[in-house]
Amino acid sequence: MYVCHGPICAQKVRPVWQALHAAVHTMGVADQCELIVSGCQGRCEDGPNINVYPKLTKYAHVNPDTAQRIVREHIAAGAPVAELEFRAQE
Numbered sequence: 001m002y003v004c005h006g007p008i009c010a011q012k013v014r015p016v017w018q019a020l021h022a023a024v025h026t027m028g029v030a031d032q033c034e035l036i037v038s039g040c041q042g043r044c045e046d047g048p049n050i051n052v053y054p055k056l057t058k059y060a061h062v063n064p065d066t067a068q069r070i071v072r073e074h075i076a077a078g079a080p081v082a083e084l085e086f087r088a089q090e
């Protein structure tokens with residue numbers, strides 16, 4: 001899980017990072033999910049942003065509550081959270 005710490009996202013990412021860290025340990029998935037600090041992911045106006053691999057899923061506007069949900073539903077249960085996925089503006 002690549003968590004953007006680029007200059008724009010970094011202004012809001014600290015509580016998201018803390019929520020992710022707590023969630024992966026509380027939910028017992030720390031061995032399935034590596035939290036990685038990334039640079040800018042190129043969609044700064046939609047931050048904080050997270051990319052989850054191996055099948056790329058991009059999450060945008062992540063907050064501590066949705067961070068926990070991503071860990072619970074995507075990482076622990078294997079079901080990407082469609083409603084939280086990044087959607088490019090048309």
Ligand code: FES
Nearest residue numbers: 006009040041044
């Ligand atoms: S700083 Fe996070 S996407 Fe650019």
